[in-house]
Amino acid sequence: xxxxxPRPIPDGDFELVPLGEDPNRGVKIGIGLPDLARKQLKACxxxxxxxxxxxxxxxxxxxxxxxxxxxxxxxS
Numbered sequence: 001x002x003x004x005x006p007r008p009i010p011d012g013d014f015e016l017v018p019l020g021e022d023p024n025r026g027v028k029i030g031i032g033l034p035d036l037a038r039k040q041l042k043a044c045x046x047x048x049x050x051x052x053x054x055x056x057x058x059x060x061x062x063x064x065x066x067x068x069x070x071x072x073x074x075x076s
Contacts, residue, residue: 017042019049027052 014028015038029041053059059067 017045019045019052025049025052025054 013031015031016026016028018026027045029038029045031038033041056062056067
């Protein structure tokens with residue numbers, strides 16, 4: 001079974017732009033963008049939806065040196 005990892009919630013008001021049939025595959029954009037910019041961004045995202053990877057399994061040749069990162073945080 002696949003463990004679902006919660007995604008961070010963007011701050012502020014946003015609109016979900018679905019990318020395809022799966023309701024879990026979408027991106028959130030701020031509603032504060034000017035109307036024309038929002039319309040153009042949504043069109044660009046939909047036109048390029050096939051470029052998004054939704055899991056590591058969809059990126060089999062990606063070098064972990066590129067894909068992995070660390071967050072420097074204060075453990076206390």
